[in-house]
Amino acid sequence: MEKLLSNIRNGEHVVIRELKNSIFKVKMMEMGLIKGKKIEVLFRAPFGGPIAIDVDGYTLSLRKDEATLVLVENQTDI
């Protein structure tokens, strides 16, 4: 089932399914957010602030509205 990265709970492992079209798309890919990549949501800032995810062992932080551009699915769904 497709979900938005912004809605994933802390500690959950998901797989990137698609990046929505936006001016950030190439930038996001460059930061390692590529289709099929396994990521983990690590923690998030208080008051609806940015979220931090693990991509290949490094920590990437992105704003909530940036995270809504990333469609993910549960690993078990594949």
Place this chain on the structure above:
Amino acid sequence: MRIALIGNPNTGKSTVFNMLTGMRQHVGNFPGVTVDKKTGNIEIGDEKHELVDFPGTYSLYPRSKDEEIVYNSLCDPKNSEYPDAVIVIVDASNLERNLLFFSQVYDLQIPIILVLNMTDLAKKQNKEINVKALEDLFPEASVVESIARVKSGKTQLFYAISSLKERKGHVFHKDITVASSLDIQEQETDTEKRFAYLKEIIGGIEKVVEKKERPANKWDKILVHPVFGYLIFSIILLVIFQFIYVFATIPMDIIDGAFASLSGWMSDVMPDGVLTDLLTQGIIPGIGGIAIFIPQIALLFFFIAILEETGYLSRVVFIMDRLLRPFGLNGKSVVPLLSSVACAIPGVMSARTISDKKERLITILVAPLMSCSARVPVYTILIALVIPSKTIFGFMNLQGLVLFGLYALGLFSALGVAILLKIFIKRKEKGFLMLEMPSFKRPRVQNILMVVVEKVKLFVWDAGKIILSISIILWALASYGPGNRIDEVVAKVEAEAIQKNWSESTKNQEIASVKLENSYIGILGKSIEPVIKPIGYDWKIGISLITSFAAREVFVGSMATIYAVGDDSETRKPLLDKMREQKRADGTPVFTLAAGVSLMVFYVFAMQCMATLAVVKRETKTWKWPLIQVGYMGVLAYLGALIAFNLLS
């Protein structure tokens, strides 16, 4: 040979730069952009090379004007910055993502060195890198392994520089070509293809021996906690400011005293004349006015560099971003704004970490509204003058409460102006936060010292020129008047002194007072009286407003000169008494509650600091923004003072 140093952010690029060049570095400009160009010299035997540090970027494709430097310099052989060779720093613990950028640069056919940095970190994560396979993939690149943090790999890197491999046209993949900087669609395709190919081959280069669980991020959990996160940050800030207040004042007093005695000594030994006056009253105090800021700048950047080096700063940005965004600011604005409570100069300089142009500009424009330490002497003398020292609500001192109110006024107006600027400043590039949160590291002393030295140098050379020029202009305006007006009034005072049998010091104070009154600044102060009358000031205050454009604290000294009292006592009692005695033409006192509060409000808002002006010019690289800043802060100051004066009269 000119060598470009490039790489992803957080790959240890500046550490490699410091390792290769040592202290032989200087800062210049890339043509047409606001980015500093750091250059350093490398000497390998008889060979001399120039190493240019380019802004860190995740790919060749520019997302901002600043990132365009990398694309334009590397892709166009006719560009003035086109290098003879390029060193790409690759984070060994994050190979796949870093190889994207490397593969793009590799395809440009410039002689190239791949520095596999942070190999220790990769090992810690149980990642094994097959260097041979990497060399096979990029046969025309020299591959060097390094751990720049402990200066490992320097010799190998020097060897690679002096024995560069020739480029014969080999590319990463024959079906993939670097896209144009304008074609987003093509860039997307290129990035997709490169990652697809990397995914195919990465298994042959990098082996994850045993997938280890991430080193527990329990620290992160605490540092971004809704309660502890902000608490820890507040405590760290408190400690830093305590250090700055306590330890910066010692060298500042020494510098102040040293320049004052140098001036005094020079005027004693040199013959009387214009040149002596220029030197002792213009140039030496001007240089002193630059040097006085060095302790604060050095200390603040010392702490900021530690926070940055350890990786803590990115956690601060993470928890502050959401709170500051409604104001058009960025999580990274926290440091500049809070630093400005000590001094706006390092504050404005530290705004450089904000990558979003608009957010950085807003931060710079509002930072001087935060009440800095130079306002304290002005606030304290005015509070002592017009605010009674009494206890209210049973435990609060009214004077202390007013002081707190002035700080609060500064903070809230900074946030309010930020909101307005957010609406009025047009954004060329859409802002984003997406940033790498580096793992926690032990800070390297060398890197921190380099930051401190670089910032102090930048301030002294770039802003110093402007500060010195303005202080010489102000000196000339305060020392000369039209015709021989000054000579005439001085002669009059000298005659009066003999008649009334004044002591030497009384005579000198009176002379200084009439000199200032009849100088160009004095005349200017008198001529603005109609303008400042509605906010409750007379021409004497007008003169002090003009002279204290040099720096706010000059206000106190200026008032002392005009009222012909000494300004040497700790209590400033003579000055306070004199100010209380001042009467208007109609017999009412000058320093009423209304006029006093009006002046305080004026100093909360007005951009009375040429050093800040100079630094804003340095950081925005145009006179437009500092002038806008002087303008808007002046309007705020006048209106605020007008409202305060009329409400309290």
